[in-house]
Amino acid sequence: MKALRYLALSIAAVLFLVPFYLVVRNGLVAESEISAPSWTFLPSAVRWENFGELFGNPAVPLVRSMVNSLVVAVLQTAGQLLLCSLAGYGLARIPYRYANVVFYFVVATLMIPAAVTFVPTFVVVSTLGWVSDLRGLVIPGLFSGFTAFLFRQYFLNFPRELEEAARIDGLGHWGTFWRVVVPNSRGFFAALGVIAFVTSWNQFLWPLVIAQDQDSWTVQVALSTFLTAQSINVHELFLAAAVSITPLVIVFVAMQRWLVRGVTETGIKG
Amino acid sequence: MRNGRAFWLFVGPFAAGLLVFVYVPIGWSLLLSFFDARNTVTPTEFVGLRNYADMLTDGPFLSSLGTFSVFAAFIVPLTFVLALALALLVSQISFMQAFFRSVFFLPTACSYVVASLVWKLSIFNGLRSGLANTVLGWFGADPVAWTVSTSPPWYWLVLVTLRLWLQLGFYMILFIAGLQRIPAVLYEAAALDGARSWQAFRFVTLPQLRTTSVAVLLLLLIGAYQAFDEFYNVLGTDRGYPPFARPPLIYLYYTALGSGGQDFGHGSAGAVILTLLIVGVTLLQGRAVRR
Numbered sequence: 001m002k003a004l005r006y007l008a009l010s011i012a013a014v015l016f017l018v019p020f021y022l023v024v025r026n027g028l029v030a031e032s033e034i035s036a037p038s039w040t041f042l043p044s045a046v047r048w049e050n051f052g053e054l055f056g057n058p059a060v061p062l063v064r065s066m067v068n069s070l071v072v073a074v075l076q077t078a079g080q081l082l083l084c085s086l087a088g089y090g091l092a093r094i095p096y097r098y099a100n101v102v103f104y105f106v107v108a109t110l111m112i113p114a115a116v117t118f119v120p121t122f123v124v125v126s127t128l129g130w131v132s133d134l135r136g137l138v139i140p141g142l143f144s145g146f147t148a149f150l151f152r153q154y155f156l157n158f159p160r161e162l163e164e165a166a167r168i169d170g171l172g173h174w175g176t177f178w179r180v181v182v183p184n185s186r187g188f189f190a191a192l193g194v195i196a197f198v199t200s201w202n203q204f205l206w207p208l209v210i211a212q213d214q215d216s217w218t219v220q221v222a223l224s225t226f227l228t229a230q231s232i233n234v235h236e237l238f239l240a241a242a243v244s245i246t247p248l249v250i251v252f253v254a255m256q257r258w259l260v261r262g263v264t265e266t267g268i269k270g
Numbered sequence: 271m272r273n274g275r276a277f278w279l280f281v282g283p284f285a286a287g288l289l290v291f292v293y294v295p296i297g298w299s300l301l302l303s304f305f306d307a308r309n310t311v312t313p314t315e316f317v318g319l320r321n322y323a324d325m326l327t328d329g330p331f332l333s334s335l336g337t338f339s340v341f342a343a344f345i346v347p348l349t350f351v352l353a354l355a356l357a358l359l360v361s362q363i364s365f366m367q368a369f370f371r372s373v374f375f376l377p378t379a380c381s382y383v384v385a386s387l388v389w390k391l392s393i394f395n396g397l398r399s400g401l402a403n404t405v406l407g408w409f410g411a412d413p414v415a416w417t418v419s420t421s422p423p424w425y426w427l428v429l430v431t432l433r434l435w436l437q438l439g440f441y442m443i444l445f446i447a448g449l450q451r452i453p454a455v456l457y458e459a460a461a462l463d464g465a466r467s468w469q470a471f472r473f474v475t476l477p478q479l480r481t482t483s484v485a486v487l488l489l490l491l492i493g494a495y496q497a498f499d500e501f502y503n504v505l506g507t508d509r510g511y512p513p514f515a516r517p518p519l520i521y522l523y524y525t526a527l528g529s530g531g532q533d534f535g536h537g538s539a540g541a542v543i544l545t546l547l548i549v550g551v552t553l554l555q556g557r558a559v560r561r
Contacts, residue, residue: 005359005362005363006363008359009359009360009363009370012356012359013370013373016373016374016435016439017373017376019377019380019389019393019435020376020380022388022401023384023387026392034391034392036399037398037399038398038404039399083283083284086280086281086283086284087280087283087284087285089280090276090279090281091281094273094276094277094280095273096273097274099277102285105285105288106284106285106288109288109292111548111549111552112292112296112545112548112549113495113496115496115498116496116519116541116545116548117292117295117296117299117545118519118522118523118541119299119522119526119537119538119540119541120295120296120298121291121295122526122527123298123302124290124294124298126311127311139287139291140291142287142291143284143287143288143291145288145292148284172276173279173280174276174279198378202380202381202382202383204381204382204383204498204502205498205519205523208502220381223383223384223387224383224502224503227383227386227387227390227503228502228503228506228507228508229507229508231508237387237391238387238392241383241384241387241388244381244384245379245380245381245384251379252375252378252379256372256375259375260375260443263378263440263443264443264444264447267443267444267447267485267486267489
């Protein structure tokens with residue numbers, strides 16, 4: 001029984017890893033080997049010079065699009081954490097006459113997935129003149145009702161004694177939040193931050209809609225353009241894909257603990 | 271009122287953003303949906319409910335809902351069962367548990383675009399030498415032109431396996447978290463009563479996973495409803511998107527932003543209908559959970 005479990009898990013693990021292997025394999029072989037008459041698991045030769053070829057190809061804006069993706073992901077992660085944690089704390093801890101009204105105003109947006117309203121959002125963002133603009137890529141994604149809601153639930157369970165001690169030391173809401181609440185919630189911030197970063201790096205529909213000039217492409221839009229048009233060599237496309245996953249694989253290995261926590265927090269508690 | 275100032279200091283910036291980037295767009299779209307608005311985002315000619323009537327009698331929009339239903343009918347139960355199976359397998363072993371969990375979770379790091387690249391140009395590339403066709407060849411079967419074959423519609427196999435690979439690990443983590451919350455006492459009591467392992471699963475594990483299961487089903491359904499990335503990248507070509515297999519967001523994308531002219535009146539009406547449908551489902555689910 002135990003051996004059977006390990007057998008099943010091992011087969012599944014191989015199936016899960018093959019696509020990753022294919023990205024690297026196809027990225028490091030000669031073009032002729034991708035369309036060879038018969039498929040081989042191991043390539044006959046590994047061509048490291050593919051890297052030089054890819055980064056030296058002016059038709060593939062890989063570096064530019066990776067930088068765009070990084071800027072968007074960092075700004076979105078930082079901005080979302082800042083705005084949503086402040087809002088969540090205010091909703092959880094500051095008694096105010098209209099707090100309930102504002103809370104319903106936030107919760108009502110939870111029922112509407114952002115992707116479904118991409119046409120309406122595009123209409124507004126294009127009126128602001130933010131098409132093919134960093135502001136258009138970053139700002140609409142900052143206001144996640146879901147993240148604010150998760151922060152509120154988290155702060156509701158934050159130990160009140162810590163806040164009361166800060167109050168006795170003469171700190172107001174603002175000082176309490178920054179000097180006591182945030183430093184004691186690092187794990188929660190890390191968990192939601194990793195999720196926000198991964199989501200932002202991998203998002204596709206919104207950048208596709210808004211980043212219309214090549215200079216504003218994120219890496220996903222760049223890859224997709226070459227994939228659907230098939231306008232560059234297939235091995236270059238695979239190598240570019242391998243390069244584009246690398247930042248996230250590093251995040252996954254370094255932050256897996258927070259990531260797993262983030263998944264459980266965002267998946268179930270909502 | 272001092273609390274009022276503190277409250278708005280914390281909540282104000284977020285609430286203002288929500289207003290501008292969620293409420294205003296929806297309101298504006300609601301307005302646009304009653305107007306003719308081609309290649310412009312300002313309402314031009316009032317047409318009443320015509321855009322809605324067009325969408326609801328329009329073959330392509332309704333068939334996009336049909337496409338979503340087919341996709342959901344495959345992906346929701348398959349992901350549910352396989353993610354639960356992986357979670358059970360992983361949580362029943364001790365040696366190398368972290369390794370297997372990480373391997374199954376790793377595809378979450380991959381974007382739909384990269385997965386589409388692997389599925390479309392490597393595994394299911396339709397060449398005799400493609401990986402899937404090579405495997406078929408071992409059993410003496412003829413090669414299949416996966417992404418472009420409509421009878422039988424093999425592209426479903428491509429799209430469903432792609433999403434399975436990408437999302438199974440995520441849902442496995444949710445099930446593992448759910449399994450960990452089940453008190454061990456319940457299994458001890460079941461064992462004392464002489465329950466076999468499948469009985470323990472049927473009468474302890476499944477009922478205890480109820481909350482997790484409902485959440486997982488809803489997330490899967492909403493995810494399938496918003497499917498766009500893999501359809502666009504696997505089936506789209508430089509000659510455009512094929513006329514079949516268009517889920518709602520693909521259909522909206524080509525209506526509102528396609529090269530054939532931007533039609534924001536119909537696009538907005540479609541967005542409003544899709545929003546109402548998903549809100550309806552969420553409210554129904556909320557009711558089912560509270561019961």
